[in-house]
Amino acid sequence: MNLLTKSALVVAMLGLAACTDPGRFGGSADGAGGFGAAGLGSASDPASPAYFQEAIGDRVWFAVDQSTLSDSAVVTLDGQAGWLNTNTDYSILIEGHADEQGTREYNLALGARRASAVQEYLISRGVSPNRVRTVSYGKERPIEICSEESCYAQNRRAVTVVGTGAGS
Amino acid sequence: MLRVMILFLALLGLAAPPALAQNGPLRIVIDQGVIEPMPFAVPDFVAENREATQLARDISRVISSDLTSTGLFREIPNSAYISGITSFASPVQYADWKAINAQALITGAVSVGPGGRITVKFRLFDVFSNAPLGEGLQFTGTTDSWRRMAHKVADQVYARITGESGYFDSRVVFVSESGPKNNRQKRLAIMDSDGAGLQYLTQGGALVLAPRFSPNGDRVLYTSFESGFPRITVMDVNSLARRSLDDQRGTMTFAPRFAPDGTSVVYSLEQGGNTDIYTMNLRTGARSRLTSAPSIETGPSYSPDGKSIVFTSDRSGTPQLYVMSAGGGEARRVSFGQGRYSTPVWSPRGDMIAFTKQSQGRFHIGVMRTDGSEERLLTASFLDEGPTWSPNGRVIMFGRETSGAGGQSALYSVDVSGRNLRRMPIQGAGSDPAWSPLLP
Numbered sequence: 224m225n226l227l228t229k230s231a232l233v234v235a236m237l238g239l240a241a242c243t244d245p246g247r248f249g250g251s252a253d254g255a256g257g258f259g260a261a262g263l264g265s266a267s268d269p270a271s272p273a274y275f276q277e278a279i280g281d282r283v284w285f286a287v288d289q290s291t292l293s294d295s296a297v298v299t300l301d302g303q304a305g306w307l308n309t310n311t312d313y314s315i316l317i318e319g320h321a322d323e324q325g326t327r328e329y330n331l332a333l334g335a336r337r338a339s340a341v342q343e344y345l346i347s348r349g350v351s352p353n354r355v356r357t358v359s360y361g362k363e364r365p366i367e368i369c370s371e372e373s374c375y376a377q378n379r380r381a382v383t384v385v386g387t388g389a390g391s
Numbered sequence: 392m393l394r395v396m397i398l399f400l401a402l403l404g405l406a407a408p409p410a411l412a413q414n415g416p417l418r419i420v421i422d423q424g425v426i427e428p429m430p431f432a433v434p435d436f437v438a439e440n441r442e443a444t445q446l447a448r449d450i451s452r453v454i455s456s457d458l459t460s461t462g463l464f465r466e467i468p469n470s471a472y473i474s475g476i477t478s479f480a481s482p483v484q485y486a487d488w489k490a491i492n493a494q495a496l497i498t499g500a501v502s503v504g505p506g507g508r509i510t511v512k513f514r515l516f517d518v519f520s521n522a523p524l525g526e527g528l529q530f531t532g533t534t535d536s537w538r539r540m541a542h543k544v545a546d547q548v549y550a551r552i553t554g555e556s557g558y559f560d561s562r563v564v565f566v567s568e569s570g571p572k573n574n575r576q577k578r579l580a581i582m583d584s585d586g587a588g589l590q591y592l593t594q595g596g597a598l599v600l601a602p603r604f605s606p607n608g609d610r611v612l613y614t615s616f617e618s619g620f621p622r623i624t625v626m627d628v629n630s631l632a633r634r635s636l637d638d639q640r641g642t643m644t645f646a647p648r649f650a651p652d653g654t655s656v657v658y659s660l661e662q663g664g665n666t667d668i669y670t671m672n673l674r675t676g677a678r679s680r681l682t683s684a685p686s687i688e689t690g691p692s693y694s695p696d697g698k699s700i701v702f703t704s705d706r707s708g709t710p711q712l713y714v715m716s717a718g719g720g721e722a723r724r725v726s727f728g729q730g731r732y733s734t735p736v737w738s739p740r741g742d743m744i745a746f747t748k749q750s751q752g753r754f755h756i757g758v759m760r761t762d763g764s765e766e767r768l769l770t771a772s773f774l775d776e777g778p779t780w781s782p783n784g785r786v787i788m789f790g791r792e793t794s795g796a797g798g799q800s801a802l803y804s805v806d807v808s809g810r811n812l813r814r815m816p817i818q819g820a821g822s823d824p825a826w827s828p829l830l831p
Contacts, residue, residue: 258619288709290664323792326733326747326776327600327823328646329703329710331614331621332659332666332687335643339664358620359643359661363598368572370773370794 258316258356261387272313272385275306282382283341287324287375290336292344300341303383304348315350317341318382319359322375327361334359341381417495417517417524419463419553428465429552431458432493434476435469436511439502443509446537447501450511453541454497457559457585458548461786462811467493479512488518495524497548507534513544515551525551538587539830546829558781559584562827563788564602564611564628565802567591568820572798579613581628584781584826586816592631601777601823605649608827612647612656623647623658625673636671637678646689650717651697657681659689668702668719681719692744693717694737694761701725701735701744701761712746714761725763734777737761739828740784743807747776747789756789758807769809774798777822782829788815790822 264271266278275281280303283296292300307315319338321330338357346352367374419429433455438447458464473487479500488496499513514527528547530540539560546557567580567589579592579599592611593599600621602613608628615624615635623644626633636656637644647658650670657670668681668688682688686706693700694717701714707724710731715722726732730750737744741761748755748768754775759766769787773794778787785807792800800822802815815821 323774324749325731326690326703326710326749328659328689329687329705329733331600331643331645332661332689335661335666336664336687343664356641357664360598363575363577363600365573368796368798370796370798 258314258384258386261313261385269306270310275303275310275383275385279303279306281384282380284376285337285379285381287322287379288333290333290340292340297344300344301348304345304350307345307350307354308348311354313385313387314354314356315345316384316386317345317355317357318364318384319357320364320378320380320382321362322378323362323365323370324375325362327363331359331361334361337379337381341383345383416520417552428463429494430465430467430492431495431497431548432467432469432472432488432491433458433497433499434472436499436501436513437476437479439479439500442503443501446503446509446534447499450501450537450541450544451499453538453585454499454545454548457542457545460585460813461549462806463549463553464495467491479514483516485516485518485521488516493518495548495552497544499544503534508532509534509537509540511537511540511544513547515548538583542583542585555785556783556829558783558786558826558829560830561782562604562608562830563779563802563815563824564592564604564827565790565821565824566599566602567817568800568822569595572796579611579626580821581611582817589817592626592628601646601825603648603825604827606651606653606828608830610649610653611825612649614645614647621645623656625656636673636676637669646691648692650693651695657691657693657700659691668700679719681715682722690734692736695739695741699737699761701737703733703735712744712763725759725761726766727763728766736778736780738780738784739782743784745778745780745787747778756787756805758787767809769805769807770803770812775803777824779824779826781826788824788826790824792822 261272263273266273280299283299317338319334321333342355342357365378367377433451435451436447438444455466459466471491474484476498496516496518502510510531512529515524517524530543532540542560545559549557561584564581567578570576576595577599578595582589598616600614602611611626614621621643622635622638624633624635643661645659647656655670655672659666660669666687666689668691671678686704688704690703691700698717699714703710704713710733712726712732712735713722713724730748732746732748734747735744743758745758748757753771755768756770756775756778757768772791774792776790778789786804788804790800791803792798800820802821802824805812
């Protein structure tokens with residue numbers, strides 16, 4: 224069948240999501256207490272949140288029901304820690320998310336576990352704990368909306384949102 | 392918001408003569424599983440003055456709709472009637488109702504008095520016994536509480552025929568949803584048990600989840616993201632005044648439920664990625680921790696006697712149901728089937744626990760005895776979730792979401808027997824229903 228067309232479509236959708244996601248789910252939209260999303264700046268400026276988001280990667284993904292960090296997640300988080308240790312004016316809000324295969328409140332707890340796993344790792348890499356907060360949205364904020372594993376895999380994530388507000 | 396209604400219950404003259412049961416008494420035994428609904432007739436109530444004409448008709452329709460919605464009753468259409476009811480006081484022509492096989496007959500009258508107060512009278516007849524079933528009753532209230540009075544009549548009919556208390560004069564709080572799956576707006580909403588009278592309790596700026604009623608229906612607990620973080624919040628249903636209960640920085644709180652006496656709350660608190668169960672005294676704010684395990688403990692629900700708490704934990708590796716003493720301590724696992732169990736809710740009768748079960752890619756609403764025995768799955772779909780019990784413990788309402796990019800959520804109800812699955816007639820999408828107690 225037309226596998227090629229289908230995968231091209233998926234890539235295109237991901238691209239779109241990556242562009243729209245931070246604006247909608249960052250601190251500005253949901254107004255996490257005292258945490259304002261930073262202006263993104265230009266991705267070509269290594270000190271900009273846009274660079275953090277696009278060049279380093281603002282999110283990591285998890286296996287079904289898991290909150291352990293994969294090898295590729297660790298690579299991304301090492302990059303995040305390096306950037307945060309250089310750009311110390313910023314604080315971060317780590318959002319934990321789950322896919323829709325679970326009940327609401329359990330998934331809220333699962334998302335918190337994921338956010339916490341990222342938080343602990345970043346702290347272990349030298350990021351000051353008082354610059355980091357976590358929140359879980361459970362299954363409430365999917366970025367991909369199909370009911371298949373290809374979407375679920377994108378939704379089981381922890382997103383590091385760079386902001387200007389006070390950390391602790 | 393809740394319009395205060397003063398109800399006067401009065402016996403209407405003419406005590407019923409002892410019923411001579413010729414074909415056995417008019418009775419539905421719910422436990423035995425009703426296959427054939429009982430036929431009933433509810434001729435339009437008699438309007439005793441001009442102002443009552445429309446109300447009389449509307450009240451009869453709501454009574455009929457309530458009874459029919461149970462699946463236990465079937466209305467005989469008025470096109471089949473041989474005789475009508477033109478006066479509440481006139482004797483009933485039993486033969487005319489027998490001829491059309493109406494086993495139960497409900498007659499009534501409505502009048503509008505000074506100041507817009509309305510009076511609703513009704514009688515219930517066991518047609519095949521040629522006798523009234525119980526006394527005539529009269530309710531008085533304001534004009535805008537007419538639906539409640541209709542529900543009160545239907546509750547009386549239900550109770551007299553089934554021997555169990557009714558559930559029509561009650562309300563449901565839920566999450567009203569709008570917008571696509573990746574940008575969903577959620578608002579707290581409240582409605583009558585039949586879906587009428589919908590009102591919004593929050594404006595939709597902040598995400599809200601899983602509301603639950605206080606034992607007397609005056610307050611609602613829910614989880615709000617108003618601060619940017621999930622916080623358990625209590626709202627007064629009349630004034631809509633609200634306050635978050637536990638906003639300790641660096642924690643999330645969610646999954647709240649009232650204790651049966653309404654003075655404290657049991658909920659989940661997450662700190663450092665670990666979620667455990669706590670209680671808080673609503674007066675003093677004193678908090679006490681009931682579980683301390685590295686696993687997720689959430690979704691607590693009290694037994695009606697307040698002595699036990701059922702909750703979800705993944706301490707075994709997958710989410711399962713556990714029961715512990717209300718003071719905490721050792722918990723015993725009660726779910727052993729294949730799959731994942733969550734959202735347990737103790738029934739108001741105390742005899743069962745309703746839950747959500749995920750198994751082989753499907754979601755089910757199920758019930759089990761409180762020791763985990765006699766598990767029965769009542770529904771199956773792509774995503775069924777979050778059961779709540781009717782005040783009499785006979786019906787379960789829950790949320791169902793369809794799959795895919797266009798997925799939409801809706802509220803459904805089902806009998807505890809697994810029969811009579813119905814979609815609630817509400818405008819828009821909804822999830823996370825919670826049933827109030829029967830209103831006073």
